[in-house]
Amino acid sequence: MTGYPEGYTSPRPAWTTGRGLYNALARRADVAAKYFAVFLLDAGGLAALWLLVTYAYAWYVLDITAYILVPWWVFALGVVEGAILWESLGRSWGQKALGRELTPVSAEATPIRRLLYFVLWNLFSLTGIGFVFVPPLHERWSGLGLRRERPSSQAPVPWYRTSAGLFVAVLLVVTLVSALGVTLTWESLRRLFTQAGQTVEFWRALVRPDTTILLDAMRDMIVTVFMAVLATLFAVAVSVPLSFLAARNLMRGPVGRPIYTIIRGAMSVARSIEPIVWAIIFLVWVTALRSPFAGILALWVHSIADLVKLYAERLEAIDQGPIEAITATGAGRLSVLRYAIVPQIVNPYISFTLYRWDINIRMATVVGLVGGGGIGQRLINYIWGVQYRQAGTVMILIVILVWAIDYLSARLRAKLA
Amino acid sequence: MPTPYLVIDGLTKVYERGQVHALRGLSFSVEKGEFLVVIGLSGSGKSTLLRCINRLIEPTEGKIWLDGTDVARLSAKRMRRVRRRIGMIFQQFNLVDRATTVRNVLTGRLGYMPGWRSLLGLFSSQDKQTALANLERVGLRDKAYARVDELSGGQRQRVGIARALMQKPEILLADEPVSALDPATSHSIMQYLEQMNRQDGVTVIASLHFLSLARRYGTRIIALKDGQLVFDGPPKTIDNAKFKEIYGEDAEEVEVR
Numbered sequence: 098m099t100g101y102p103e104g105y106t107s108p109r110p111a112w113t114t115g116r117g118l119y120n121a122l123a124r125r126a127d128v129a130a131k132y133f134a135v136f137l138l139d140a141g142g143l144a145a146l147w148l149l150v151t152y153a154y155a156w157y158v159l160d161i162t163a164y165i166l167v168p169w170w171v172f173a174l175g176v177v178e179g180a181i182l183w184e185s186l187g188r189s190w191g192q193k194a195l196g197r198e199l200t201p202v203s204a205e206a207t208p209i210r211r212l213l214y215f216v217l218w219n220l221f222s223l224t225g226i227g228f229v230f231v232p233p234l235h236e237r238w239s240g241l242g243l244r245r246e247r248p249s250s251q252a253p254v255p256w257y258r259t260s261a262g263l264f265v266a267v268l269l270v271v272t273l274v275s276a277l278g279v280t281l282t283w284e285s286l287r288r289l290f291t292q293a294g295q296t297v298e299f300w301r302a303l304v305r306p307d308t309t310i311l312l313d314a315m316r317d318m319i320v321t322v323f324m325a326v327l328a329t330l331f332a333v334a335v336s337v338p339l340s341f342l343a344a345r346n347l348m349r350g351p352v353g354r355p356i357y358t359i360i361r362g363a364m365s366v367a368r369s370i371e372p373i374v375w376a377i378i379f380l381v382w383v384t385a386l387r388s389p390f391a392g393i394l395a396l397w398v399h400s401i402a403d404l405v406k407l408y409a410e411r412l413e414a415i416d417q418g419p420i421e422a423i424t425a426t427g428a429g430r431l432s433v434l435r436y437a438i439v440p441q442i443v444n445p446y447i448s449f450t451l452y453r454w455d456i457n458i459r460m461a462t463v464v465g466l467v468g469g470g471g472i473g474q475r476l477i478n479y480i481w482g483v484q485y486r487q488a489g490t491v492m493i494l495i496v497i498l499v500w501a502i503d504y505l506s507a508r509l510r511a512k513l514a
Numbered sequence: 515m516p517t518p519y520l521v522i523d524g525l526t527k528v529y530e531r532g533q534v535h536a537l538r539g540l541s542f543s544v545e546k547g548e549f550l551v552v553i554g555l556s557g558s559g560k561s562t563l564l565r566c567i568n569r570l571i572e573p574t575e576g577k578i579w580l581d582g583t584d585v586a587r588l589s590a591k592r593m594r595r596v597r598r599r600i601g602m603i604f605q606q607f608n609l610v611d612r613a614t615t616v617r618n619v620l621t622g623r624l625g626y627m628p629g630w631r632s633l634l635g636l637f638s639s640q641d642k643q644t645a646l647a648n649l650e651r652v653g654l655r656d657k658a659y660a661r662v663d664e665l666s667g668g669q670r671q672r673v674g675i676a677r678a679l680m681q682k683p684e685i686l687l688a689d690e691p692v693s694a695l696d697p698a699t700s701h702s703i704m705q706y707l708e709q710m711n712r713q714d715g716v717t718v719i720a721s722l723h724f725l726s727l728a729r730r731y732g733t734r735i736i737a738l739k740d741g742q743l744v745f746d747g748p749p750k751t752i753d754n755a756k757f758k759e760i761y762g763e764d765a766e767e768v769e770v771r
């Protein structure tokens with residue numbers, strides 16, 4: 098800049114710096130995400146409705162199993178165009194669910210404008226090109242845009258007179274109808290009410306416990322508690338540091354946000370795989386039958402996934418005030434963490450940990466059923482061996498244990514609140 | 515000619531993605547020992563201005579000369595050293611509710627301690643005595659070991675003042691310190707600020723909502739509107755016309771007694 102008279106050089110465009118480029122991209126991504134969230138909800142909802150209606154129709158009327166009854170491209174086109182049409186001309190359920198509405202930005206929302214919006218969405222937004230511009234092309238040329246729903250002075254229309262309300266109602270009814278048809282038969286209902294006598298041997302066994310196995314069962318129960326304790330403790334050691342990396346409010350900017358996204362994504366995948374599946378994976382992995390270790394690993398992985406989510410959500414809800422105040426005293430970043438953040442999260446973290454430990458005790462039993470060691474394994478062995486008296490004894494013990502731990506952890510958590 | 519203690523020069527703040535202009539080229543200066551009151555409607559930029567001075571918010575443009583240093587350009591490490599000299603109290607008090615009163619007050623010393631000592635929580639016995647003395651000064655010695663969430667609003671703000679006192683500040687930023695309090699408590703809090711200003715010679719910059727409080731305690735008033743300076747002068751010179759210019763045509767003055 099030196100050597101040039103004032104105003105001779107134009108300032109550098111913002112997007113030529115790294116930060117400026119990131120901001121520009123982030124703004125576009127924000128806008129696109131806002132539109133696509135609504136679109137995906139609508140298209141997904143319409144697709145679900147189509148599938149369910151077809152399924153019910155094929156099941157009851159045609160007596161076959163079918164899902165769309167038309168070529169797949171007709172289905173795809175119908176769902177996508179239907180969603181866009183719904184968003185353009187009416188108030189879609191996606192808009193309603195996310196609290197947005199199509200509002201006039203620079204022009205009146207006449208039917209013609211709305212139709213134009215529909216066409217432009219197809220041309221530019223569906224292809225993604227429109228979102229290179231801010232505001233996006235379809236918004237710029239139609240004069241209409243999705244905005245946060247504004248409070249209206251008119252009384253709200255009752256749900257049964259809005260397209261979104263009717264849509265959800267129809268979806269619920271169709272789901273119920275097809276689900277009932279698929280899972281229930283008259284035969285199975287009749288059995289539920291007439292065949293209770295078949296289980297009498299089991300109930301009889303339950304009230305005549307076999308006390309000779311008590312000591313062995315107790316030993317396995319201790320193993321189960323140990324499994325839960327170890328899995329929880331190891332999970333805490335990993336989850337506490339990870340939770341800071343998985344908290345949206347602490348992970349900002351071009352470096353932080355991807356880390357946040359990756360960890361949160363990995364955790365939700367790990368959480369969606371049930372501990373029993375993890376147990377089978379680890380049983381194969383560490384190749385040992387009757388192995389509490391595999392059970393611990395299974396609980397550990399699932400606990401981490403669960404705890405990171407719980408912890409991180411707590412971190413996201415902390416009061417920013419103390420952070421601001423401690424920063425203002427001239428304290429360093431670690432001191433801010435220690436004096437403004439940690440005091441706010443210690444008790445909730447302990448509370449979540451106790452809660453997870455409580456879950457792990459129950460889960461440890463289930464994990465044992467597939468060979469993960471502990472009391473669950475003993476139970477399944479008795480059941481397979483048709484030793485109902487012994488199985489009943491074990492079940493009584495499990496109920497007592499779970500009840501006691503449940504009570505203990507609830508009391509402790511109440512104390513921490 | 516000696517330069518003023520604090521000089522704000524062309525201060526601008528744009529919130530990045532929303533493209534909201536909170537401050538637009540603000541310039542003024544503050545002498546040592548002044549009690550400057552900042553008034554203006556909500557959203558006029560009062561909070562942003564105060565937070566730019568100790569860089570809780572990064573200014574977009576402009577200079578902030580504090581005692582001859584441009585605070586706006588300091589590295590994060592040097593900024594921490596400067597922050598020690600700048601006390602701050604907040605509308606929502608910003609205390610750690612789960613901790614005891616004295617612990618909250620002690621955090622005012624964190625800027626002066628080496629990192630490892632603060633991480634281990636090793637406050638010196640002298641700091642602890644000063645903390646108790648400062649609580650005594652704001653009349654909360656008997657609440658020293660009570661948890662902050664047991665205190666009332668006025669008591670919490672006094673804890674905030676004691677925390678700021680721990681820094682032995684040269685300048686105190688008060689961001690709407692009495693907006694969450696009732697009128698009687700408001701006066702008590704403002705009197706503590708006045709005392710700091712007169713006895714300890716602390717320069718005070720406070721944003722206030724009520725003009726009556728501003729007139730009663732300020733030695734000088736500046737008014738912001740849409741991030742720009744619309745008034746700068748002694749309290750007496752704000753007349754009705756000026757008031758309407760700052761707060762809009764429909765505004766009526768409300769007294770706090």
